Amino acid sequence: MLRIHGLVKRYGARTALDALDLELPTGQWVALLGPNGAGKSTLFQVLTGLFAADAGDVTVDRLSLRTQATQALRHIGVVFQQMSLDLDLSVRRNLQFHADLHGLPRAVAAERIAEGCAALGIAGDLSRPVRELSGGNRRKVELVRALLHRPKLLLMDEPTVGLDPKSRRDLLAAIRADVAARGSTVLWATHLVEEAEAADRVLVLHRGRLLADGTPADVTAALGGAKLEQAFIHATTSPEKTAA
Ligand SMILES: Nc1ncnc2c1ncn2[C@@H]1O[C@H](COP(=O)(O)OP(=O)(O)OP(=O)(O)O)[C@@H](O)[C@H]1O
Structure with a gap:
């Protein structure tokens, strides 16, 4: 459904996305977990055509964002971090x-x-x-x-920020229902580990690169912690860690 290959986005000397590769199949709810500044919003801005990437390719349902942007964007639904x-x-x-x-x-x-x-x-x-x-x-x-x-790909950039637990739960349940009913693919950016723990798959983004990718249990094991939160904090605060 979504294919990202070698995606690079720089702001001056700062590299926000560093040769990112990623494939999301149909019907998966994927949490994009990353600390502040990891590159989550930048990725969403590139995926929604707000910013052009400096290098790399993105296809949505086999349509290139570079050469078939209008058709590709028809398959995307988005909730940005800022209310719009x-x-x-x-x-x-x-x-x-x-x-x-x-x-x-x-x-x-x-x-x-x-x-x-x-x-x-x-x-x-x-x-x-x-x-x-x-x-x-x-x-x-x-x-x-x-x-x-009825987009095939739904992008949600930290949509639960500022919500009380009931509203957060309602929102998550609605997304789950959409994935189950229509087989949509959801990329859900968050820095809340408890939200990521409920996803089918977790991507850990740090400094524009993927540190880990798998089920919550796989990611916890790959990052070397007993719990996802502990593993995530450890991996994203140790300066020497780079892409897996
Ligand atoms: N318009 C911009 N100009 C310069 N640098 C930017 C700009 N937008 C983002 N950055 C930098 O790019 C990097 C990635 O930022 P981004 O906002 O994508 O991260 P994020 O994971 O969404 O963070 P947060 O969780 O705080 O929203 C950071 O180092 C940030 O300072």
Whole structure:
């Protein structure tokens, strides 16, 4: 579904992504675990076409981001770290706007908006301006929006930051349900080890390179700790550690 080969992104002299290779198959929920500054947001910005890479290739469903960006981006849904809804528009208008951008027929959009909001328990907020919603419910609107065009690949950049445990659990459950129902592929950036522990696969990113890749148990073992949290902290704070 997603193939990344030799991806490099530099900011001046700083290398944020350092020849990154990665393949994600269909139907996997993958946690991208990395400390502050690891390169998670940079990777998302490249994958969503906001920044061009300095080197390397990315394909989404075999479509190249370099030469077939418009088609490739149609398969991607994204929730960025910073909230990106229009605060003055209603939830419905925000969602409708996104559906229009993707050329969804109005009837299909209305059905998906109603269904998505009901699944996340925000159907009662459809007519309210986003400004009036709690942070957790705004996030849920962003998730409904990201799924409206039924993307094959869903990118979520630390979507649970600032959410209470119930909202976090609801969001995770909604993602799980989407993976199970549609076989979508999810790349979920986080620095919360407990979230990564629940994923099918964990990637540990540090200084723009992958330190480990596998099930939570595999990654814990590969990084040499008894628990994932301990292994992660150790691996990402020892200066001599480089890619596996
Ligand atoms: N616009 C920019 N200009 C210069 N350097 C940048 C810029 N954006 C990111 N960086 C640097 O690139 C590296 C990767 O940053 P990035 O924001 O991708 O990490 P992250 O894993 O998303 O971190 P966080 O968990 O704090 O969001 C860091 O060293 C950061 O300082």
